[in-house]
Amino acid sequence: MPHLAFDIGFCTELHKLQADVKKGVFDAWQRFQVRTLTQLLADPGLHIEKLRNARDPHIRTIRITGFWRGVVLAPESGDTFVLLKVLPHDKAIAWGVKQRSSINTVTRAVELRDAATLDQLTPPHEEKTEAPSESRLLAHVSDGELASLGIDADTIRRARTLTDKEQLEAFAPFFPPDQCEVLQYLAERISVEEVWRELVAHRVPAGGTGAVDETDYDTAIRHTVSRILLVTASEELHDILDKPFSAWRIFLHPSQRRIAYRPSYSGPAQVSGGPGTGKTVVALHRVKHLLAHLRDDERILLTTYTNALVTSLRSGLTALVDDEQLRDRVDVMTVDAFASRVLTTAPGQPHRRAIGGAEEERRWTRAAEAVQYPGSAQFLAQEYKHVVLAQDLRSREAYEAADRAGRGSRLTPALKPHTWRAFEAFTSGLEADELRTYLQTSAEAARVLTDNDTGTGPPYRHVVIDEAQDLHPAQWRLLRAAVPARPDDLFIAGDPHQRIYDSKVSLKALGIKVVGRSTRMRKNYRSTQEILAWSTALLLGRPIDELADTATAESLLGYRSALRGTGPALHAATDEATELDALADRCREWIDSGVNPSDIGIATRFKKTGDAALARLTAAEIPARRLRARASDPDDAVSIGTMHAFKGLEFRCVAVIGVHDGALPFPRAITPEDLDRLQHEADLLAERCLLFVACTRARDGLYVSWSGEPSSFLTEAGVRVSPA
Structure with a gap:
């Protein structure tokens, strides 16, 4: 029986096709399911047609609609055709006559x-x-x-x-x-x-030795698992046509599948790679693989950094694992939520609300004033985070003897006791008000699991971690304590280039050794090469520390996209009002060109900028909502959120607005160089990574705008900052 298979390049362009064209693709596929090859070749509705002056006689066209044609590979041997492209009639012919197929003698x-x-x-x-x-x-x-x-x-x-x-x-x-x-x-x-x-x-397929028959397309198509998708059920094809990027969740590149479905790792394993390389998809498939081998009463923790990513992971897991009872054996939550659960369910633990942000900053100021500390509250907060909590120091003596490597500020031995008194003032004030910081919650939860004397052991058989690059050592200790140290205990996915918080980690020092079980992915499946190259220029030449302990820094060398398209559009405005008007025009252009509003994202450095964008789009009658949508918000609407909230998400088109001097880098987010030189450099790098993350959320279209002077990150990267 003949089959119509799909080139993976066609799948990535499905979102550009209108509903009637997608229906035409489905109808063509159904014809292949019910007709013989002889009937197909004679079918006037399908109209399989040879091309004049074609570079390859195997390339033909088929009718999709009255105006659209599909370009197919129609081999002389076998009965599997491959749909390569769907275009308007003349463009399909023009593209088809230029193509030539062949069979690779190594990969077959x-x-x-x-x-x-x-x-x-x-x-x-x-x-x-x-x-x-x-x-x-x-x-x-x-x-x-x-x-x-x-x-x-x-x-x-x-x-x-x-x-x-x-x-x-x-x-x-x-x-x-x-x-x-x-x-x-x-x-x-x-x-x-x-x-x-x-x-x-x-x-290279198993048994791939000996001479290759370069005319045997039937066999070669079966070997082309990296590019050709053979769909056998109408439900599966409907899913691909209705949700085009679900194709990437159904279909893994062989290099990704090798990582996700490896039978077992002898210990913690890590996969790293730039944005769009499929780390999250690999992590989800790893969960699916591990679920198939769980014993009774064993559970898996799938964890990440933000609530928005938790929602995305749950959606992905639902798409991959049909069995609801099996899915229920996976706890999907943020590390902070897991820490809170540990303390809430542990006997004898006092209930304390977790705090962070401005409320935590105010309490550090209060602690510094209480002990008349000669330094700044900002220094105290960073010292507590990067030394005390990072090394789990529990006494003044331990702190005074601690290694402060990585801190760029000198601290005399005489000042260390005074610094510890400020820490005590901070922590005692929190205890009096029944509060903890989020990192204190993770640190305490790690101690509870580590010191567990109930005989129940760690709560999970496997822990899978997505967006691992931003986790603090206290959070890593918690995750290490959540699973016994044995094969397949931890599976870690992350990208140091997307580190937007200033956590510094040595996994080896925390008992997490991934040497020999670490893989780096370099192929981007999300953004076009043009968008990727532009965004990568923001970070090139900046040293990035790896997650694992190796002799070399993380590199973007070899990082490439599988997709081609247009580069970003840049817009310089005189003021914010003009910039927002231009944003509304750009969103309208995208929508008028066939982009669904829900496939558009707007990333901002500040929430107030997002609020202004929401008001402007609403006034222009463009449906828009905040990234954390309310029940009353429209479903098919432009999503607006901060750059931090966009982490791990993706949209067909992305507008990054407000990229002006004074926003990126944001002065309040940068430690003064005279206070701590190393922290100053780390903060600047985090701000660069933040812009990099926001820009690499885009699949097809990226629009970057600013009012007044552009961000120095743009000019330093050699970006042309005049209007596009």
Whole structure:
């Protein structure tokens, strides 16, 4: 029976199609389900048509609607067709005639390239390239090494003309995607061995030895699990068509699947990677894998940093795990909520409300005044967080002997007792009012679990942690105590480049060793390469500490997107009112172009800026709501929230507004350099990461605006700050 499979590139563009076109795709798929190949070829409704002057006779078109056509790979052997693209009639033909398919002799997968455009690009480079061959981009890699990584002769010939990474980026949209990814890794001087291990090895099918029949497309399609999705049930296809990005939750890239469904890890395991690389999806699939092997009465904790992310994780888990009883064995909550639960259910623990933010700052000021501390309240708060709570120091003697490495302020031995008295004034004041800070709650909960003498043991068999980069050592101690130290105890997903709080952690010092069980993902599946490159410029050259203890800093080298599109639009306004008017115009343009309001997000540094944006959009009759929506808010509405609240979320189009001098970096968020040089640098980096996080929430469209002078982060990154 014939089948219509789907190229994963088509799935990522589904959100751009109108409802009648999606229905046409479903109808075409159904025809393949009920007709023989002979009937399909003769079906006037489907109208499978060869293309004149096509680079590849296997590329044909099918009718989707009266105006739209699908471009398919129609192999001569076998009966599985692959839908590659859906476009208006003339554009579909123009795109289809330029494509050429082939079978990779290493991975044995079907590949597609824009042969016509490559033929246009290559001769000018061959003629104009005067640099000697040894100075060209891939001179350090031999033809044999390239071939062993699945680079075919045609691509090798073209790649040898390139002299820098910018030229490779110009060719990238037209090369076969898997081959291009290999070339991009090699261009970053990542070793051949590492490229094989990270990219190629898991693409080679089991038993993949011997000669490859480069005409056997039927077998090759079955081997192309990294790009071709074979849908066998109408319900599954409806889900993909109705919720386009759910395709990424149903379909894992082989490198991601290898991490998520590894039978077992001998201890804590970590996956890191930039925004959009699929860390959260991998974590969710890991939960699904672990659920399948739980014994009676065992439970899993799936935890993250914010309530918004908890909601997202619950939604993702529901999509992945159909069995409600099985899902109920997973507790999904923030680390703060878990800490509170531990203390609430522990016998003999006093009830205390958790505080933070401005209320905590006021109490530090009060404590400094109470003991007439000669330094600042800000210093006391940071010292308590980064030394006392981080190292779980419980006495003055322990504090006076503590290692203050990482603190950029000098503290004389004579001043340490006075500092401890300020800590005591702060904590005793909280106790008198039946209060705790959020980090104190985690620290106390960790002690309760560690000192547990009830014989019940830790409450979980597995703990899976998402957005791990912002957790404080006290929170890590709590999570370490929540699960016995044994295989598959902790699964950690995080990205140091998205660290927007100033927690400094040594996992090894906390008893969490991931050496040999750590994987870094470099391929972005969310944002276009153009958006990603622009956003990455905000952080390039800034040292980022890894989560694990290694000799090297975290790097963005090799971080690439699988998607292509347009770069961000920039807008400079004279004042806030003009900026908000332009925002309303931009949102209206997105909506008029077919973007659902719920697929638009607006990120701001301050809540008051978001309030002003909400009022302006409402006045323009554009449905809008706060990120934490109320029951009365419209469902299909633009979401508005702070950059902190946008962490871990994604939207088709994102507007980042108010990126002006005085907002990013925000002076009140920056420790004065003369108070603590290292903390000053850490605070500046956190503000940079905050902007990076906000910009990388966008899939297709990014809009960045400011009024007055632009943020120094933009100008320092070399961003062109004149109006787009």
